[in-house]
Amino acid sequence: MATRKHRWPKTQDGIEDAALHILEWLAEQGVNATLRVDADRLAEDRPAWTFAASGGPLPHGIRADGATPDQCLSMALAELRTAGINVPY
Structure with a gap:
């Protein structure tokens, strides 16, 4: 298993804290x-996170x-803003 440097960085009020709220809000919009x-x-040290909508x-x-x-x-x-969806975050 690959080990990541700084695997659990803490950001103050980072967007990842709102991730579930963003997903839920999007679902409410259809x-x-x-x-x-x-x-x-992740193991290949490439961008491992993907968002799709x-x-x-x-x-x-x-x-x-x-x-x-x-x-x-x-x-x-x-990308969502460009597509005309302004997520209230």
């Missing part, structure tokens, strides 16, 4: 969304990848 981590990409008011599916949950969700929120 958007199917998921946040996942890929063990193979589709349906509801989204004109097309979106995907965002990142090395950390915070980075992934930040990129996902930017």
Whole structure:
């Protein structure tokens, strides 16, 4: 098993603290969304976190990848805004 440096970084009021609220809010808007981590990409030191969303008011599916949950969700929120969905975070 690969070991990660700084595996559990603590950020003050980081976006990952709101991840479940964001997913729930999206579901309430009719958007199917998921946040996942890929063990193979993690072991290969590639961006292992993926956010994907589709349906509801989204004109097309979106995907965002990142090395950390915070980075992934930040990129996902930017993609959602571009698609016309302003998540109240």
